[in-house]
Amino acid sequence: MSERHTPGSGEAPARTGVVRPYGDMTGDGMVQVSFTLPVRHDKRAEGAALQLAAKMGLAPALLVHAKAMGPDHTFFVVYGSVTHLVELDKVEVVERDFPLLPAKDVNATIKRTLRRPLVVVGACIGTDAHTVGIDAILNIKGFAGEKGLEYYSEITVVNLGAQVLVPELVEEARAHRADAVLVSQVVTQRDAHIANTTQMSAAFREAYPAGRVPLLIAGGPRFEEGSAGALGVDRVFGKGTTPGEVASYLVHALCGPADRAPARQPRPERKSA
Ligand code: B12
Structure with missing residues (x-):
């Protein structure tokens, strides 16, 4: 992990090295994702959403919202800790190649x-x-x-x-x-x-x-x-x-x-x- 940073703490955020998403504390990796599956809303659908979350690298994951979107689809919000790391040195940025003029x-x-x-x-x-x-x-x-x-x-x-x-x-x-x-x-x-x-x-x-x-x-x-x-x-x-x-x-x-x-x-x- 590179420099530690708490939002609002006044410390400089990391610009190089490896970081994980910030949820409750530095490095806990917490993210929230939403998606819809073409399945009727029931317990099986909720299990399917958690299976997808696990395959996306969210472990542990919590199903925080599930709502039927018509009879055959369900919308989900999942909150969990992602296992992946962000390597800041490998981020590619497209810089503006012209000056901003008044x-x-x-x-x-x-x-x-x-x-x-x-x-x-x-x-x-x-x-x-x-x-x-x-x-x-x-x-x-x-x-x-x-x-x-x-x-x-x-x-x-x-x-x-x-x-x-x-x-x-x-x-x-x-x-x-x-x-x-x-x-x-x-x-x-x-x-x-x-x-x-x-x-x-x-x-x-x-x-x-x-x-x-x-x-x-x-x-x-x-x-x-x-x-x-x-x-x-x-x-x-x-x-x-x-x-x-x-x-x-x-x-x-x-x-x-x-x-x-x-x-x-x-x-x-x-x-x-
Ligand atoms: C307002 C709105 C409408 C209004 C549009 C009114 C109007 N006169 O524009 C109405 C109610 C008509 C509408 C209708 C629909 N909408 Co609508 N709408 C929106 C909403 C809420 C805001 C869009 C907006 O105005 N943004 C503000 C402007 C300033 O931002 P912007 O467009 O991104 O523009 C900026 C940049 O992108 C850029 N930019 C944009 N264009 C250009 C062009 C150039 C040359 C340059 C240099 C820069 C540039 O500069 C702008 C300033 O920074 C979005 C959701 C959202 N929150 O974005 C949905 C959204 C765009 N709509 C959506 C949909 C699906 C529809 C409908 C199909 C809904 C339906 N089933 O009927 C219809 C389609 C109508 C049609 N034929 O196009 C979806 C699109 C999904 C997708 N990815 O394709 C969205 C994302 C909502 C959603 N989450 O589902 N909509």
């Missing part, structure tokens, strides 16, 4: 490098109607104390709202000559977020000449860090993203560092579409 620097950089407003088109695609996340990034009211992209004088925002079909998104991106397309995917049932995002990026690659595809950004609470390449997009943003991070990334990707030439060329005049 709004005035974002605006100034766009003005200087693009010499016109940067256009973003945003939408929830597929059947997804969860607009709160994309609105948090785009709408002027913003999120977590930060103003949304509409607040930036040099960013033009076109928010298409919910349940936008990919062909419509491509058409709107073309019509508004989008520099960046921001899609939100909150529903992840049956990996809908992965299928929809992949379909979206493929449609843009097909609709635009190579090298002219707008910057493609996907966001939502369950995107995996580092999955952008597999999804065919330039970047994914996960839970807790703030508008300032997105604005800074837009400048990083589309305008280059403040003292260098634009990473992407200023957009040429649109030919008749």
Whole structure:
């Protein structure tokens, strides 16, 4: 065990070595997990939940909640001591690779490098109607104390709202000559977020000449860090993203560092579409 730490004790938490979850005291390994089994709620179902807990490495485990979810399913909460250890030295972290800029620097950089407003088109695609996340990034009211992209004088925002079909998104991106397309995917049932995002990026690659595809950004609470390449997009943003991070990334990707030439060329005049 590395350094001992009690929450609120003022001691520095461990940053290296091996740790276990904290429940009542350091190193007791206590965790709580919830899951549903496709079995009717009875004593056998509760035994099944404890068997699963044991196989997940919870020993001893306590069944603290079991509730029938209809006639054929049961929801469980299990609390127990996990036998596994966390090796902090082996944790891999994806660090942000661009600087966070204040709004005035974002605006100034766009003005200087693009010499016109940067256009973003945003939408929830597929059947997804969860607009709160994309609105948090785009709408002027913003999120977590930060103003949304509409607040930036040099960013033009076109928010298409919910349940936008990919062909419509491509058409709107073309019509508004989008520099960046921001899609939100909150529903992840049956990996809908992965299928929809992949379909979206493929449609843009097909609709635009190579090298002219707008910057493609996907966001939502369950995107995996580092999955952008597999999804065919330039970047994914996960839970807790703030508008300032997105604005800074837009400048990083589309305008280059403040003292260098634009990473992407200023957009040429649109030919008749
Ligand atoms: C509010 C809500 C609704 C509202 C949505 C209202 C609206 N206009 O958005 C209503 C009631 C309509 C709704 C409906 C449904 N919902 Co709902 N809903 C929620 C709830 C409670 C909150 C979501 C939310 O607003 N979060 C707050 C925002 C700010 O967070 P966020 O979306 O994560 O966004 C942040 C980041 O992810 C990121 N981000 C998000 N998008 C983007 C995009 C870009 C470009 C970028 C850069 C960043 C970014 O930035 C944001 C700010 O940090 C969640 C549960 C939860 N607590 O999360 C369930 C939840 C998302 N809903 C769920 C479900 C299942 C549904 C329904 C299918 C229920 C049903 N059977 O009818 C329907 C689906 C409707 C549809 N067609 O999409 C499930 C999804 C399960 C899954 N994993 O797929 C959840 C998780 C609830 C649950 N635990 O089961 N829902």
